Amino acid sequence: MDVLGIDACGKQGWAGIRLADGAYAGSLVGVRLDALIERAAGVAAIAVDMPLGLVEQGWRAADLQARALLRVRRSSVFLMAPRPAWLEPDYPAASERCRALTGCRLSRQAWSLAPKLLEARACWLADDRIHEVHPEVSFRALAGGVPLDYPKRTWRGQNLRRRLLAAAGLVLPDELGEADRVPVDDVLDAAAAAWSAHRIALGVAGRIPEVPEADAEGRVIEIRY
Template sequence: MLRVLGIDACRAGWVAVELHDGAFAGAYLGLRLDELLTPADAVGIDIPLGFLETGWREADTRAAQRLGPRRSSVFRVPPRAVWQRAPYAAANALCRELTGAGLSVQAYGLRPKVLEANTWFDAGRYPLYEVHPEVSFAGLAGTTLAYPKHTWAGAHLRRRLLAAGGIDLPDELGDAGRAGPDDVLDAAAAAWSAHRIATGRGVALPDPPQLNERGQRLAIWY
C-alpha cells in the first residue's frame, strides 16, 4: 500500500489529507507541522522548500509560466538570508540587495511557516516535496482553471476534479473540518501530487530540478 500525505498551511496551523493507494484515507489538523509528519512514501506540501543564496528560483518562474492567466498565485521565493531577517523592512531591503527586487508583505507573512517547513526539509528525515495546488489542479484538469478557488464555482470545480482523480472528500472531516474549504482542497491537491511522485509519475518544474548551493533539489512538483 502506498501512503502519501498532502499538507497545506491554514489559519489554525496545518491541514493534511492522507491517501492510501490514491484514495482518501483521512484528514488531520495540527498546530505544528511535526504533529502531521509521519512515515510516508511521499509528502507534498504547499510551502517553499529550499532556497538559493542569491537570485530567484527557477521553479517559481516555471510554475508561473504553466499557470498563465493564474500566474499571480505564484510568488517568487527570495534567498535564504531574506527569510532569516526581521522585521519586514529589513528583509525587504536585503531582498532588493540580493535580487534587485523587493518582497511583498503577503509573502513575508508566510515567514514562520516557511522557516518551520524548511527545518524539516533541511533535516531530510521525511520525503518532502514542494507543490503548488493551482499547478496540481491544472494537472488534474489538463488546463488552467477559470474560476479562483475562493469562489463557489471554483471550489466545487476543484472538488469534482479531485473526485474524478480518485480522491472523494467526505463532508465530515472531524477536526480537520475546522480548516478553510480552500485549505482542505489544496491539501487534497497536494496529496494527489504526492501520489504521482510516489508512483513515479510526478513532474518537476524545472526538470531536472535546480540544485542550490547545499545540493538540495529545488522544484515544484505535480
C-alpha cells in the first residue's frame, strides 16, 4: 500500500515523500501540486501540510485545539481566516474581511500562504484521497502525545524528528533523490505527513477535533495525524 506526504517548500513548490507499506519509497518535488500528485499515481492516501477546509466565520476549531495540544509549539499553527477572506484580491482587503468575520486581523505571515492554500484546496476539492495534516501534530503523536521541546529548524529538533520517524519504521536515507536540495525541515515535515497518510490509509489515524466541523457544503474541516 503506497501513500504520499506533501509539504510546501517555497520557490521549489512542493516536496513529497512516498511510502510503501510504511517504509520510505522515494521523494518527489514539483512546482505544481496537481502535477506532483499525478506523478504519484496509485497511492491510497495523500496527506498535505496545508489548511484545506475553511469555515465561513470565526476561527477553525481544528486550529484552536491543535494550538492547545502543542503548547510550546503552538505558534507553528496559524489561525486560518474564514473562506471569504482568502477570496479578497490583496492583503489589506483580506485582513479587513478577516477582522469583520473573526474580530481579529489576518497576519501577513498567514496571508503569504494564500497562493499555495488556494492551490491545495483546489486539489482537495477534486480528490477525496487528500487530507489535511500538520507536521507538529504528527510529531507529537510520534512522541507519545508529548509536544517536542526543540523547533524543527534547530540541530536537536531535526535530529529528534528524524529519530522519531525512524523508530516508527520510516527511515530517511542520506540520499533522497529529487528532495536532496529541499530544506531539511521541509523533508521532515513531508515525512511526518507521509506517516500520517499511512495511518489514514490503515484507518487508524486520529483527528482534531474528534467531532469535525463542516464547511458550507458539508465537507469535514479537520487535521489528521
